[in-house]
Amino acid sequence: xxxxxxxxxxxxxxxEYHSFKTAYTGIRGLTIAEFSAVTTLDDHQIDYYDSNxxxxxxxxxxxxxxxxxEQWKEDTEIREKLQQIYKINIPVLMETFNQSVGxxxxxxxxxxxxxxxxxxxxGFDQYGYDGEDFISLDLxxxxxxxxxPQATPTVMKWNDDKTQLTxxxxxxxxxxxxWLKRFLELRKKDLERRAPEVSLLQKNPSSPVVCHxxxxxxxxxxxxxxxxxxxxxxxxxxxxxLPNEDETFQKTSSLYVSPDDWKNNQFTCEVEHQGETIQKTxxxxxxxxxxxxxxxxxxxxxxxVIVLVICIVVHIIHKKLSGYKRVSSREEIYSDKxx
Numbered sequence: 389x390x391x392x393x394x395x396x397x398x399x400x401x402x403x404e405y406h407s408f409k410t411a412y413t414g415i416r417g418l419t420i421a422e423f424s425a426v427t428t429l430d431d432h433q434i435d436y437y438d439s440n441x442x443x444x445x446x447x448x449x450x451x452x453x454x455x456x457x458e459q460w461k462e463d464t465e466i467r468e469k470l471q472q473i474y475k476i477n478i479p480v481l482m483e484t485f486n487q488s489v490g491x492x493x494x495x496x497x498x499x500x501x502x503x504x505x506x507x508x509x510x511g512f513d514q515y516g517y518d519g520e521d522f523i524s525l526d527l528x529x530x531x532x533x534x535x536x537p538q539a540t541p542t543v544m545k546w547n548d549d550k551t552q553l554t555x556x557x558x559x560x561x562x563x564x565x566x567w568l569k570r571f572l573e574l575r576k577k578d579l580e581r582r583a584p585e586v587s588l589l590q591k592n593p594s595s596p597v598v599c600h601x602x603x604x605x606x607x608x609x610x611x612x613x614x615x616x617x618x619x620x621x622x623x624x625x626x627x628x629x630l631p632n633e634d635e636t637f638q639k640t641s642s643l644y645v646s647p648d649d650w651k652n653n654q655f656t657c658e659v660e661h662q663g664e665t666i667q668k669t670x671x672x673x674x675x676x677x678x679x680x681x682x683x684x685x686x687x688x689x690x691x692x693v694i695v696l697v698i699c700i701v702v703h704i705i706h707k708k709l710s711g712y713k714r715v716s717s718r719e720e721i722y723s724d725k726x727x
Contacts, residue, residue, distance in 0.1 A: 414474030511560025
């Protein structure tokens, strides 16, 4: 394995195979941050820390809620301690390799890979010095392996720490996949939450039919009307993109046709967002118009208000109660050791 100090943002790819990785990098001899830490989910950054900013920053919107937990503070403190450990370890390595000057790097990359179709998983824990393999953890043999002679004294010392080895094996066998799944779940819920909710709205039979898309993010969306399968350009009024209070967006497209046109033709509204398509047809039109007694409409409206209030209350309670349980000592696993 080659360690490369490059963090490239790539598009999210949703397959059956997933990865959860953390990389620590210590640098000596350059003016950039002497220590940085990056966590990725499916090769896409989800958090970032370096010795200049001294803060752990969420790199995805769906990580912001997690960033408000006590665990996030603990992870920040762990990285602050690691910053000092790496600062000490690099001069030790330079002496081991008979180096006195120059730019040098010390890295650790660890995590797990998981196939949610077969449920197979594999952990890994690797160290590198100046871009070359230095030490790796053999999870089958439950021991560290030296990749260069200079690493042998360190490997002997680390292999004597049986308690640490047991904790690491437990982490890679169980906890790493647990957190991988939790972050996948957070990402999935965020994507579902930010997909558009589409409705067809009409005040009365003679009013225009409004195709209303709301609650989506990012803002790119297209709304198209079709008449008998052919795109409808005439009698269509496309509204402006508007922001919602929860940082999502909404947009409308109104179709002005007579009631007879609706009876004699098939009209469909199609909304496209992030590669997903949602279609609504005539039988899904929502309207306040009811040719019935007034009190029935009043009861329906009151019922809708009550349901809305209940949904809001449930959402607030769920948001307060949602948390992230602790499986084992994070510092014991995520922290690093002196050489």
